[in-house]
Amino acid sequence: xxxxxxxxxxxxxxxxxxxxxxxxxxxxxxxxxxxxxxxxxxxxxxxxxxxxxxxxxxxxxxxxxxxxxxxxxxxxxxxxxxxxxxxxxxxxxxxxxxxxxxxxxxxxxxxxxxxxxxxxxxxxxxxxxxxxxxxxxxxxxxxxxxxxxxxxxxxxxxxxxxxxxxxxxxxxxxxxxxxxxxxxxxxxxxxxxxxxxxxxxxxxxxxxxxxxxxxxxxxxxxxxxxxxxxxxxxxxxxxxxxxxxxxxxxxxxxxxxxxxxxxxxxxxxxxxxxxxxxxxxxxxxxxxxxxxxxxxxxxxxxxxxxxxxxxxxxxxxxxxxxxxxxxxxxxxxxxxx
Amino acid sequence: xxxxxxxxxxxxxxxxxxxxxxxxxxxxxxxxxxxxxxxxxxxxxxxxxxxxxxxxxxxxxxxxxxxxxxxxxxxxxxxxxxxxxxxxxxxxxxxxxxxxxxxxxxxxxxxxxxxxxxxxxxxxxxxxxxxxxxxxxxxxxxxxxxxxxxxxxxxxxxxxxxxxxxxxxxxxxxxxxxxxxxxxxxxxxxxxxxxxxxxxxxxxxxxxxxxxxxxxxxxxxxxxxxxxxxxxxxxxxxxxxxxxxxxxxxxxxxxxxxxxxxxxxxxxxxxxxxxxxxxxxxxxxxxxxxxxxxxx
Numbered sequence: 001x002x003x004x005x006x007x008x009x010x011x012x013x014x015x016x017x018x019x020x021x022x023x024x025x026x027x028x029x030x031x032x033x034x035x036x037x038x039x040x041x042x043x044x045x046x047x048x049x050x051x052x053x054x055x056x057x058x059x060x061x062x063x064x065x066x067x068x069x070x071x072x073x074x075x076x077x078x079x080x081x082x083x084x085x086x087x088x089x090x091x092x093x094x095x096x097x098x099x100x101x102x103x104x105x106x107x108x109x110x111x112x113x114x115x116x117x118x119x120x121x122x123x124x125x126x127x128x129x130x131x132x133x134x135x136x137x138x139x140x141x142x143x144x145x146x147x148x149x150x151x152x153x154x155x156x157x158x159x160x161x162x163x164x165x166x167x168x169x170x171x172x173x174x175x176x177x178x179x180x181x182x183x184x185x186x187x188x189x190x191x192x193x194x195x196x197x198x199x200x201x202x203x204x205x206x207x208x209x210x211x212x213x214x215x216x217x218x219x220x221x222x223x224x225x226x227x228x229x230x231x232x233x234x235x236x237x238x239x240x241x242x243x244x245x246x247x248x249x250x251x252x253x254x255x256x257x258x259x260x261x262x263x264x265x266x267x268x269x270x271x272x273x274x275x276x277x278x279x280x281x282x283x284x285x286x287x288x289x290x291x292x293x294x295x296x297x298x299x300x301x302x303x304x305x306x307x308x309x310x311x312x313x314x315x316x317x318x319x320x321x322x323x324x325x326x327x328x329x330x331x332x333x334x335x336x337x
Numbered sequence: 338x339x340x341x342x343x344x345x346x347x348x349x350x351x352x353x354x355x356x357x358x359x360x361x362x363x364x365x366x367x368x369x370x371x372x373x374x375x376x377x378x379x380x381x382x383x384x385x386x387x388x389x390x391x392x393x394x395x396x397x398x399x400x401x402x403x404x405x406x407x408x409x410x411x412x413x414x415x416x417x418x419x420x421x422x423x424x425x426x427x428x429x430x431x432x433x434x435x436x437x438x439x440x441x442x443x444x445x446x447x448x449x450x451x452x453x454x455x456x457x458x459x460x461x462x463x464x465x466x467x468x469x470x471x472x473x474x475x476x477x478x479x480x481x482x483x484x485x486x487x488x489x490x491x492x493x494x495x496x497x498x499x500x501x502x503x504x505x506x507x508x509x510x511x512x513x514x515x516x517x518x519x520x521x522x523x524x525x526x527x528x529x530x531x532x533x534x535x536x537x538x539x540x541x542x543x544x545x546x547x548x549x550x551x552x553x554x555x556x557x558x559x560x561x562x563x564x565x566x567x568x569x570x571x572x573x574x575x576x577x578x579x580x581x582x583x584x585x586x587x588x589x590x591x592x593x594x595x596x597x598x599x600x601x602x603x604x605x606x607x608x609x610x611x612x613x614x615x616x617x618x619x620x621x622x623x624x625x626x627x628x629x630x631x632x633x
Binding site for chain 1: 493497499500501503504505507508529530531532533534535536537538539
């Protein structure tokens, strides 16, 4: 990597040659992107899939939770994905993969990159650390920001959110480039990229959906705040008879149970073809708190094998953006005999 | 050894002391017939040093000083103590500063005269314990010798630089500070996973050596004016300098001496920290921050 100081040399990739790069994009305001990335920032690294429909960032842990943030092209002021170059690049990739893996390769460019650092770079112009504004009542994720000891009130720079960004990526082996600009100050960031690991596919769609509902996120936030943190697991039960939807924990201090009626004001689009209660690791469920905090509504679905999907609908400039959290159950109801 | 003076501008003195508050616990006060110097040495070899001077007539009147060592007195003091003492002198009618002994211990004594609501006179004594340095110790304290710098440039607004540097610090413990003679400066940090370079443009270069206000001894550049000169310093030291926020965010000159150090000059005007360009504001002193290049 040649290191130069001249702005022209290091920044051209991001700004000047959109058609020659595999992927370039521009944002007039980085805040929606930063918020979306923060919702899934429970691990330092993320996989990134880019195609002409947009970008999907995926984070997984312990083969039990997969979180994805979907960034459609209309979230960006400009979006260029060179399918021709991608074919050449992905073509090389496909050579080295087995038959079964080839089927899993979608029509997209996949790369793994440091998510923590990406968010730190995007928030460079956010003003003094420790002054991160956050609409969440349940607090921001740790790991998304490094905070200094200096907490100051107000924002002397007055810069937050007015940052424009150019993104660029030219295939595995090259850095993921980010150029940020605000009031004449420009930062060029280069992030190391890695060969993406085989994606953990909890494959929700493999089994039919037996339960579904849409709930206003504020109700779910209240429930999450009541959950007993000493409990290992949280139980989610959906049934076609009362109580229709309940969330339970059993901890050192006793048990808690939150139930919801089928009232339209609370639950929307209710569907249940099979009664089931499933249990999930509480620690993993709580990782979706920030996504929940940003969202207006949450769609909850459970498939026949007890896999749980939360789809958070987050209002952004361009309509609604989606963040998905998918969970594997602790023990499936069937197996309890 | 005698030192006694009337303090006419305790606010200015307070603000200088507040600026250095975050740098270290202790500092040295060097008093001469012409100037008051405050010196902070965080680590003789690898740390930041601050050397400041203010003309005595910007701070004091009826200034009296006497010592066998050329009428110079060096006192070591705890910054927080002096800061608190000066704070209580703000708005006073009459303040005297003198070196004296209380209970066998040398102290800098502030005698602060105020008037209460009923018109009675109130006298407040604030004593700052000090350690008087011996001539041998005094000789050991010397301002760092710095070769002529290759580039002098006015810093961008300190607030911006500080908040950006604070966010960059998580990515590396050293920062490369660079500038050229075309008004451009950069900060760079890097580690295995990420490299960030922040560019500031439209800055003013100075073509002379501002510290002595004389033309530089070596004005002929050995590189093109667009080429950058770089000093790699500890991010911790750079941030310490940036966090001296009682200093005006403008009017700070950055000098880069490649492979040697970064030097920042802040000019103190008598009415505030307006620096040389403020109207009606005479330069009465300066703060000079020395940050040595990080030894690899």
